[in-house]
């Protein structure tokens with residue numbers, strides 16, 4: 001193994017989540033705001049509209065709190081309106097928003113636009129290597145990946161940031177990267193594993209599960225003998241799902257680490273602790289109320305919509321951008337002993353329900369229902385009688401009992417579940433029991449709602 005220092009970046013990482021980082025953020029933020037005011041016509045106008053100019057920015061933005069109060073958020077609607085104004089021309093849109101020119105970009109990752117127009121992730125060299133690449137190196141180093149590792153990059157190469165952006169950025173680590181890309185198909189990915197003997201898997205948990213299942217049949221050896229020591233997963237929940245974490249770690253004889261576009265990665269503590277935010281010197285992280293967009297103080301258990309401002313970028317011009325994720329943060333030190341506050345993804349802003357003032361997300365319901373397996377099948381539906389997010393209590397949830405769970409024991413189970421819902425989600429729902437197999441099996445995994453209102 002090459003290198004035994006605890007962190008990839010010893011100048012920054014020991015100081016994450018300390019007042020020194022806040023000072024550094026403010027200093028870098030002011031430079032960034034001035035760059036926008038000088039070079040980005042789109043952001044200049046938005047800042048001018050709230051009274052910020054090149055002449056008064058130092059006087060008006062004296063703290064990060066001032067910044068949150070003054071500068072408006074960049075939401076999906078902001079993007080939609082800007083795209084409309086540019087006639088859907090993404091090159092013009094990027095030129096207008098970035099503090100650099102499009103000729104400075106070396107890579108544009110983009111969503112594929114399944115729900116409308118694609119969202120571009122414009123990347124200049126600095127974004128690829130010093131922002132995203134640097135963050136990846138921090139996550140991978142903490143996991144134990146080093147120069148002598150061989151990394152199987154199996155994310156779809158067109159996948160936003162996880163694909164080509166990750167492939168290029170991670171070259172900074174100095175390890176051997178073997179880009180196979182999900183496009184190659186699972187059969188051929190398996191054959192690449194056989195020939196190049198990667199030690200680190202990089203891809204979705206679904207693909208890791210597939211490799212685990214097929215290894216014996218296709219390669220003649222159990223997954224444990226493939227030689228993987230680390231599994232870096234993203235794109236879907238992985239390390240945060242206890243059963244999945246155990247299956248993959250046991251099956252491969254490797255450690256599973258989640259990482260995500262929010263500049264964080266999970267740690268090696270045996271129990272999932274959320275993801276450590278590792279990009280504090282590169283990006284300002286805020287939580288806001290998903291409805292009012294008012295800032296929420298960062299303290300243990302605080303929950304809100306995560307908002308990002310990149311302060312060390314060129315093309316990726318995020319100025320109070322939301323990616324639609326709801327996070328819960330923990331500011332106190334992690335039992336793993338490493339730095340960086342932690343966040344867990346609790347849901348999407350689009351899925352939010354409001355039950356008597358309490359914000360509820362399907363992922364929380366899933367968590368409670370799954371914790372009662374094998375007494376329940378794991379299938380459930382949230383019944384909505386009116387358009388979300390408002391729900392008139394009680395929230396109705398159809399839950400299926402497991403085939404071998406005796407129906408006469410349901411009242412007892414219900415009591416236990418209600419207690420769990422109350423303590424974990426802060427609601428007391430109405431449980432409507434379903435017979436095994438009664439709920440339709442959906443191939444669309446996000447199908448958690450039964451909508452009884454006119455859409």
Ligand SMILES: [Zn+2]
Pocket residue numbers: 266267268269273276334335336337338
């Ligand atoms: Zn930790």
